[in-house]
Amino acid sequence: MEVFAQQIVNGLSIGSIYAVFAIGCTLIFGVLNIINLAQGAFLMIGACVGLEAARFGLPLPVTLLVAAFGGGLLGVLSEQFMFRPLRKAGGHRWMGLVASLALARLLVGVAQEIFGTEVQAYPRSSMSAIIWQIGGVRIQALQLFIIAAAVVLMLLFAFILQRTSLGRAIRTVAFSEDVARIVGVRVESATLVTFFIAGALAGAAGLLLGVLFNVVSPFMGDSALVKGLTVMILGGLGNIPGAVAGGFLLGLLEVFSVAYVSSAFRDAIGFGLIFLILLVKPTGLFSGFEERRA
Amino acid sequence: MLELQDVTSGYGTVPAISNINISVPQGACVCLIGANGAGKTTTLLTISGLVRAFSGHIKIDGVDHTTMSADRIVRGGVSLVPEGRRVIASMSVEDNLLIGAYVRKNGPEIANDMRAVYNRFPRLFERRRHYAGSLSGGEQQMLAIGRALMARPKLLLLDEPSMGLAPHVVREIFETIQEINRQGTTILLVEQNARKALSIANYGYVLEKGRIAAEGPTEQLRNTDTVRDAYLGMGQAIESTSQAALG
Structure with missing residues (x-):
């Protein structure tokens, strides 16, 4: 029972990060119908930039903002200088996919040059030292911070998307660019904002992932990307609440397979189960609620 | 208020309308009728800035709109109720x-205008929390009109508002259009349902194969042979007239 409760805590902290990362990927897909493979690299850059900020002595919540801003900026640049020119030139959607992969490799290369290939750690935060024992369950203050930050980010995201004029504009572009133009939305600006939000979520997820495992490396974006895409598909492509649920589910699956089976099989079991779920429900666990394109 | 001067427009390099001249005076209700593929929708999309004119000029209140972006045209007071309604189903x-x-x-x-739209269409108020995709065709048309009115347009462009609707719903929609016009909004109405369109408009244009084939005050237009035969269903079938128009 204690092991079980412990895994729930661990699973929720990692799952909340997956959820934050996956809603960014889902947003891009929902609005532009493309998959941005550079999101994983944005996550990694977020972690690296956040690490620099932490070394500079900034408190954790501020480094989170720095990481989010860094990721968001990259998102905007990728749209402005890569995705948009490709669309304008009439490139097929697959061209965007391949270009985003190239961008990811480029960013990994740049990060290797600047930050080195060595795995690095965050300066010890006071939060990792605070540990509560409740029954037999160890809860780090850091884990609570991560879950709280992830939940705040998701609520903020939901608020912007559902309750603001900007959010309605983004959802309208997702439905149809022509309809967005008809009501006076500047589609290009709305798209840039979309890329900023998705990039910022990736950057923030990168920082949270870095502090949770206390590991930052130029290659951390690769496995995160695979997980983000998995969660996105699991949740039903383009379905944001589905991505949130899928993120938590994957996090829990992973820690439970480590606790009860073997860490060697962590990914195999996690992804194996996802494969099974998709075999049973090919449209994703939470399909049916997604914002459909017209 | 709206002037189209020698407008040629279309998709890619193929013109769908050629050298069109249309004038919509302030406060008027003007209709544009014609068969499928005559270029009616292209005309409206060109005015809205969704399709770029190859040549010619579009002026609204004397200001040249020809190369203006769609969002600036909306800001300038021109709203489109698109063909097929295009309400945002997931919202x-x-x-x-x-x-x-x-x-x-x-x-x-905005809150005031929202109340005004709900007063005009009580059905929308009842269903305000429902997804637009769950509405009936008539309700979606009301919503599409309401959405356009929320921008407070000076000029309202309507593309086939009767399409796919039951006759009593069509009547209701046309009464609403008439009312909106009476309250001071200038209207350019595109319709295949020529009888209905001519009954509420003061002036009409007949579009055939991308060109203006006839125009005039609606009472006059209704009595011309081309319009009676081709669009009011009193003569030969549309196909044969089109053939005649070709020859």
Whole structure:
């Protein structure tokens, strides 16, 4: 029972990060119908930039903002200088996919040059030292911070998307660019904002992932990307609440397979189960609620 | 208010309308009738800035709109109710109306106009929390009109508002259009249902194969042979007239 409760805590902290990362990927897909493979690299850059900020002595919540801003900026640049020119030139959607992969490799290369290939750690935060024992369950203050930050980010995201004029504009572009133009939305600006939000979520997820495992490396974006895409598909492509649920589910699956089976099989079991779920429900666990394109 | 001068427009390099001249005076209700593929929708999309004119000029209140972006045209007071309604299925009725007011900033005024739309269409008020996709065709048409009105347009462009609707719903929609016009909004109405369109408009244009084939005040237009035969269903079938028009 204690092991079980412990895994729930661990699973929720990692799952909340997956959820934050996956809603960014889902947003891009929902609005532009493309998959941005550079999101994983944005996550990694977020972690690296956040690490620099932490070394500079900034408190954790501020480094989170720095990481989010860094990721968001990259998102905007990728749209402005890569995705948009490709669309304008009439490139097929697959061209965007391949270009985003190239961008990811480029960013990994740049990060290797600047930050080195060595795995690095965050300066010890006071939060990792605070540990509560409740029954037999160890809860780090850091884990609570991560879950709280992830939940705040998701609520903020939901608020912007559902309750603001900007959010309605983004959802309208997702439905149809022509309809967005008809009501006076500047589609290009709305798209840039979309890329900023998705990039910022990736950057923030990168920082949270870095502090949770206390590991930052130029290659951390690769496995995160695979997980983000998995969660996105699991949740039903383009379905944001589905991505949130899928993120938590994957996090829990992973820690439970480590606790009860073997860490060697962590990914195999996690992804194996996802494969099974998709075999049973090919449209994703939470399909049916997604914002459909017209 | 709206002037189209020698407008040629279309898709890619193929013109769908050629050298069109249309004039819509302030406060008027003008209709544009014609068969499928005559270029009616292209005309409206060109005015809205969704399709670029190859040549010619589009002026609204004397200001050249020809190369203006779609969002600036909306901000300039021109709203389109598109063909097929295009309400945002995954958003609530209320959010669809709010996105209609996207170009406006004044919150209290927007709330007022929202009430006005709900008064005009009580059905929309009843269903304001429902997804727009769950509405009937007639309700979606009302929502599409309401969405356009939320931008407070000076000029309202309507593309086939009767399409796919039951006769009593069509009657209701046309009464609403007439009312909107009486309240001071200038209207350019595109319709295949020529009889209905001619009954509420003061002036009409007949579009055939991308060119204006006839125009005039509606009472006059209704009595011309081409219009009677081709569009009011009293003569030969549309196909044979088109053949005649070709020859």
